[in-house]
Amino acid sequence: MLILLGLVLPAMAEAQGLLQSVNGFFELNFTTSSSKSTDSSGNTVKTDSIGYNPRFSLAINTQIFPNINLSAGGLVEATVSRTSIDGVSTKSKGMNLRPYINLLWNSAPFTVGVGYNRREEYAKSGEAPGVTNISDEYNAAFGWKPDGLPSVDLLLFRRNFYDEHRQTQDTTTDSALLGMKYTYKNLDLRYQASYDDVNSKLFGLETKALTQTGKITYSDFFFDRRVSFNATYNITRQDVTTTSSGKGGEVTSQAFPFAGLSINLDVPPPPAQHTVALNPNPALIDGNLTASAGINIGLPPLGGDTTARHMGLDLLNITGVNNLLVWVDRELPLEISNSFSWDIYTSSDNLTWNFYMTISPAPFGQLFQNRFELDFPTVNTRYIKVVTKPLAPTVIGASGFPNIFITELQTFTKTPAGTANKTKTANTSQFVNLDAKTRILDIPLLYYDFSYFYSRTDPSGLSQYTLSNGLSMNHRFSQVFSGMARVAREDSSLQGEKQWDYVYNASLTATPLRTLTHTLVFSGRTGRTHLGSTAADSLYLNNTAQLYQGIDVYLSGGVNYAKRETGEKVYGSDLNFGSNIVPHRTLSLTLNYSYTTSDQSGGGKPSASTNTGRGDLNVSFSPLRTLYLYGAWSVLTQTNVKTSYLQNYALGWSPFPGGDLQLNFGYTEALRSEDRSRERSLGPSLRWKITTRSTLDVSYQMVKSSSISQKTDTNAFSTRLQIFF
Numbered sequence: 001m002l003i004l005l006g007l008v009l010p011a012m013a014e015a016q017g018l019l020q021s022v023n024g025f026f027e028l029n030f031t032t033s034s035s036k037s038t039d040s041s042g043n044t045v046k047t048d049s050i051g052y053n054p055r056f057s058l059a060i061n062t063q064i065f066p067n068i069n070l071s072a073g074g075l076v077e078a079t080v081s082r083t084s085i086d087g088v089s090t091k092s093k094g095m096n097l098r099p100y101i102n103l104l105w106n107s108a109p110f111t112v113g114v115g116y117n118r119r120e121e122y123a124k125s126g127e128a129p130g131v132t133n134i135s136d137e138y139n140a141a142f143g144w145k146p147d148g149l150p151s152v153d154l155l156l157f158r159r160n161f162y163d164e165h166r167q168t169q170d171t172t173t174d175s176a177l178l179g180m181k182y183t184y185k186n187l188d189l190r191y192q193a194s195y196d197d198v199n200s201k202l203f204g205l206e207t208k209a210l211t212q213t214g215k216i217t218y219s220d221f222f223f224d225r226r227v228s229f230n231a232t233y234n235i236t237r238q239d240v241t242t243t244s245s246g247k248g249g250e251v252t253s254q255a256f257p258f259a260g261l262s263i264n265l266d267v268p269p270p271p272a273q274h275t276v277a278l279n280p281n282p283a284l285i286d287g288n289l290t291a292s293a294g295i296n297i298g299l300p301p302l303g304g305d306t307t308a309r310h311m312g313l314d315l316l317n318i319t320g321v322n323n324l325l326v327w328v329d330r331e332l333p334l335e336i337s338n339s340f341s342w343d344i345y346t347s348s349d350n351l352t353w354n355f356y357m358t359i360s361p362a363p364f365g366q367l368f369q370n371r372f373e374l375d376f377p378t379v380n381t382r383y384i385k386v387v388t389k390p391l392a393p394t395v396i397g398a399s400g401f402p403n404i405f406i407t408e409l410q411t412f413t414k415t416p417a418g419t420a421n422k423t424k425t426a427n428t429s430q431f432v433n434l435d436a437k438t439r440i441l442d443i444p445l446l447y448y449d450f451s452y453f454y455s456r457t458d459p460s461g462l463s464q465y466t467l468s469n470g471l472s473m474n475h476r477f478s479q480v481f482s483g484m485a486r487v488a489r490e491d492s493s494l495q496g497e498k499q500w501d502y503v504y505n506a507s508l509t510a511t512p513l514r515t516l517t518h519t520l521v522f523s524g525r526t527g528r529t530h531l532g533s534t535a536a537d538s539l540y541l542n543n544t545a546q547l548y549q550g551i552d553v554y555l556s557g558g559v560n561y562a563k564r565e566t567g568e569k570v571y572g573s574d575l576n577f578g579s580n581i582v583p584h585r586t587l588s589l590t591l592n593y594s595y596t597t598s599d600q601s602g603g604g605k606p607s608a609s610t611n612t613g614r615g616d617l618n619v620s621f622s623p624l625r626t627l628y629l630y631g632a633w634s635v636l637t638q639t640n641v642k643t644s645y646l647q648n649y650a651l652g653w654s655p656f657p658g659g660d661l662q663l664n665f666g667y668t669e670a671l672r673s674e675d676r677s678r679e680r681s682l683g684p685s686l687r688w689k690i691t692t693r694s695t696l697d698v699s700y701q702m703v704k705s706s707s708i709s710q711k712t713d714t715n716a717f718s719t720r721l722q723i724f725f
Contacts, residue, residue, distance in 0.1 A: 024724075025055075026057075029718070031396070033716035035715075036714075040708065046086055050082050077097075101116055113140065118136050134160075134163070172201070174196075177194045178191075179192045186220045190217075217231070227439075231433070242423045244417040257411065259282070264295075264305060269674070270355040278350055288408065292405035295311060297309055298390060318382050319380065320378050321379065323411065342359045342386050356379055430455065446471070447471070449471075452468075453465060467491045469488060470503070483508045503525050504524055520541050568600060569601055572596065577593055613638075617634075627651075631648070632649075633648075644674045649669045651666070653666075668682075677705070678704070683700045696719070
């Protein structure tokens with residue numbers, strides 16, 4: 001394709017400035033490592049490896065005519081490696097070829113584009129025959145965005161994925177995506193249709209899926225903005241036709257979540273149950289497989305956030321699923337992708353999470369796509385999440401991946417294709433959400449609020465609704481005191497089982513000084529389900545103060561009570577205090593401590609009491625612009641569980657920052673008392689800016705890890721030469 005392009009366009013090159021739009025790079029990577037692992041029985045395994053990875057990229061991006069943009073280019077990459085395990089050597093090699101060409105015509109309000117890209121990968125390991133996988137993709141796009149009229153976007157593409165001899169892979173996918181959007185004042189109308197025809201020729205399996213989604217949103221204010229109103233209606237229908245000749249294969253059905261969820265937080269290791277409410281994250285389910293959802297699993301900087309990343313889905317109804325796809329924004333080499341471990345949890349309320357299983361490692365890059373694929377036995381659940389830790393500094397090559405952003409989380413159900421037959425399925429889901437708010441009084445500020453949510457899924461007929469009527473009040477009593485209160489009744493039904501609840505909360509805030517705040521919060525809920533009555537109440541006092549410039553402290557605590565339908569009663573208490581201290585711009589200290597108690601009784605269950613305490617101290621110190629020191633200490637105490645300790649240390653030194661020759665030295669160490677493990681990584685790195693368009697990176701890393709079961713020592717050397725043009 002690139003050769004053909006060079007024959008067709010040379011006459012235009014100088015006139016249109018084509019050569020000025022050419023850029024690319026040459027890169028040469030070299031790595032070598034040696035490791036020695038010894039298990040608790042004294043068995044030793046020694047591994048040595050050496051690898052070369054040259055890469056060459058060429059790209060053209062130019063306006064060949066005023067309204068026509070050309071982008072074309074390609075990447076050629078080779079890998080050669082040799083691995084020796086206890087003296088037994090294996091040689092591997094690979095080749096990666098990726099040419100592409102795209103043309104885009106833009107003349108408002110129209111855009112039209114066509115393109116082609118190919119990905120060909122050859123891999124051979126040891127004496128096994130080499131394997132070549134190929135992906136050919138053709139695409140066409142049309143856009144129409146007139147002023148004052150509905151906008152239209154249409155994308156068509158065909159993708160052929162096969163191996164060189166079509167013996168293990170031979171799949172053709174034809175897809176079409178249509179999106180329409182129209183906005184008039186406060187009314188927003190959207191329609192989207194996607195059609196996928198996946199033909200797996202080796203298995204004689206063809207799946208045709210048509211998914212249509214319509215959404216209507218309206219919002220407005222009335223009566224001098226005293227009344228606000230919002231309404232949303234969403235309907236999705238999916239029709240799937242499967243034709244099988246009985247040669248095997250799997251039929252995959254996608255589940256469409258109601259909400260995406262996420263949080264960064266460390267929890268007890270599996271298989272322990274834990275309690276945490278995940279926060280909404282719409283970007284996890286927006287269908288964009290390349291844009292970040294705000295979750296980074298790359299290597300954190302020294303002293304950065306190393307807490308676990310939780311990514312979850314609310315399926316709204318109990319659904320059987322057995323596959324999760326975790327999409328990221330970039331390609332990952334095998335040693336990086338295999339370093340992640342994935343813990344799967346399920347929940348019925350997005351609060352109490354039960355461990356299901358761990359997958360480590362998870363396959364990455366199947367079908368040449370940037371995603372981890374997690375397969376597991378079918379589980380029926382409303383909420384599901386996957387938890388992983390960010391990239392560890394002890395992973396060889398981790399320094400080259402400071403950013404690995406999660407872009408999407410998808411869930412599916414896979415079933416065997418079965419015998420020769422043709423099946424059709426259709427599913428429809430609908431959501432209605434209404435809410436209104438009326439300002440009754442200005443002093444005190446008194447509101448009436450109303451909300452209604454309804455959902456239905458067919459052909460199962462599962463439906464649920466929640467109706468809420470409430471009154472809320474806000475008032476400032478003086479310059480020091482202010483308060484708010486709300487009471488509401490909620491009537492709901494899930495699968496025909498009705499329940500009602502009274503929800504109430506109130507708070508009183510005192511701010512005697514600009515640097516001192518006290519807040520007393522009372523909240524509760526009482527109601528009845530078909531199983532019995534329920535109740536929950538809590539009272540908390542929160543205090544924050546700035547004692548001096550650079551010294552902030554907080555102290556909060558409270559009690560809570562809950563009664564469940566079974567008659568079980570739970571009494572609990574919480575105490576939290578901490579401080580952020582910055583005595584100097586070079587020194588920062590953070591201290592946190594929390595202590596919780598829980599006592600359970602009644603409901604035909606034995607009484608139980610648990611206490612949990614956790615303390616954290618983080619210190620960062622930069623005495624020089626070139627030197628960074630960090631330390632973190634944590635202690636966790638739990639009832640009937642041995643106290644655990646965690647220590648983290650880090651050091652970074654850059655004696656020549658900003659120059660053409662940059663020398664860096666890094667050191668990290670982590671110690672955990674649970675498994676008596678220690679992980680230590682240290683080594684120098686150097687970057688030489690040879691010219692403005694060429695750099696040389698050299699690094700040496702020593703990694704030592706030990707635990708009750710194993711001890712491993714690894715030394716690694718790597719270098720990378722980059723030349724840009």
